[in-house]
Amino acid sequence: MSNSFSDLRIVDNFYQTSGFFPMPTTLISTLCEDGLTTLGAYSLIFPYYIAGKKYHAMLLQCRNDSNTATNLFKNGKCAINFIPDKRKYFKEAVRLGYPGDTPQEKMKNCNFTMEDGLCIEADPETPRPKIIAEAFQVYECTWISTLDGAQDDVFHEGYTGPYRDFNGITSEAGAHFILRIDKILIKEKYKQIILNGTRHGGFPAVPVDYGYRDNTKFWYTPFRRPRSSALPKGKGLDVSVVMYSADRIDDKIKFTEEACEKLVKVPRVFLNRVLVSCVNWARENNVTLITEEHMNIINDKRSKEKNG
Numbered sequence: 001m002s003n004s005f006s007d008l009r010i011v012d013n014f015y016q017t018s019g020f021f022p023m024p025t026t027l028i029s030t031l032c033e034d035g036l037t038t039l040g041a042y043s044l045i046f047p048y049y050i051a052g053k054k055y056h057a058m059l060l061q062c063r064n065d066s067n068t069a070t071n072l073f074k075n076g077k078c079a080i081n082f083i084p085d086k087r088k089y090f091k092e093a094v095r096l097g098y099p100g101d102t103p104q105e106k107m108k109n110c111n112f113t114m115e116d117g118l119c120i121e122a123d124p125e126t127p128r129p130k131i132i133a134e135a136f137q138v139y140e141c142t143w144i145s146t147l148d149g150a151q152d153d154v155f156h157e158g159y160t161g162p163y164r165d166f167n168g169i170t171s172e173a174g175a176h177f178i179l180r181i182d183k184i185l186i187k188e189k190y191k192q193i194i195l196n197g198t199r200h201g202g203f204p205a206v207p208v209d210y211g212y213r214d215n216t217k218f219w220y221t222p223f224r225r226p227r228s229s230a231l232p233k234g235k236g237l238d239v240s241v242v243m244y245s246a247d248r249i250d251d252k253i254k255f256t257e258e259a260c261e262k263l264v265k266v267p268r269v270f271l272n273r274v275l276v277s278c279v280n281w282a283r284e285n286n287v288t289l290i291t292e293e294h295m296n297i298i299n300d301k302r303s304k305e306k307n308g
């Protein structure tokens, strides 16, 4: 058998030493004991719980002796600031990504403008780190320390365990943090684009970062206007398929054909779940025949919930 690849040894930090792995560039703000907000550069940050749980969460991987980890262990609050693509911002991110500097040293000449987030307004009693005004979006988060029994983890010099599987101190040098998203903050311009339908020109300019390579430099690519790709033809559902499933959800609550037409674009795997949620709405509103107008109301309600 032949194939077209070569085998590459897997070594530590394989995502940047053994390949090309595209990543986001974020600056994570955390709160120090003296009330100072400090920033660290982080790319290993990814959505973790995206649906079907009581909350939505991100997963961060970082050094367990970093300022970010130290502060998260102490007060559990952080903000993930997504910075736009500008040479001077990336340069500043690399400076804020240099290990060993204290928060005071890092923040003394910081180029970013720090301001309060939105969580502090809703709950002034709980101290929160400030956020970066130049970011295009920010996730304000809380570390869920109770997962994997990590609530007692406090890193100190000479720490020898226990090491958790996926949350808290996970190895001699590493920590993982499952971060509940408390609020998503986004600049008004991008909020409107999300609400009114995404356009090619509507994306914020974001850098794609390839990490620290050859022990000398951080690499990233500047932003390019995104392209879109339509769903494969013929993958949309026929209305009769929707009607067939709709008829089988409940013995009393039915859908008109026009109502079913509204669901032909829903991927097959999600269809039943969507139909059940429509039937639940109908039951709560004493509706036994779901019409196109009802579907509009349900859709409105869903998009309002989505947008908070």
Ligand SMILES: Cc1cc2nc3c(=O)[nH]c(=O)nc-3n(C[C@H](O)[C@H](O)[C@H](O)COP(=O)(O)O)c2cc1C
Binding pocket: 025, 038, 039, 040, 041, 042, 043, 044, 045, 061, 062, 063, 065, 066, 067, 068, 069, 093, 094, 095, 096, 097, 098, 099, 100, 101, 209, 218
């Ligand atoms: C663009 C960029 C991305 C980085 N991503 C990570 C990361 O995901 N995890 C990590 O442990 N370190 C990462 N680093 C290195 C940290 O920023 C570095 O350890 C820094 O000292 C952390 O700051 P802190 O100690 O103030 O938290 C990154 C550095 C840069 C410049």
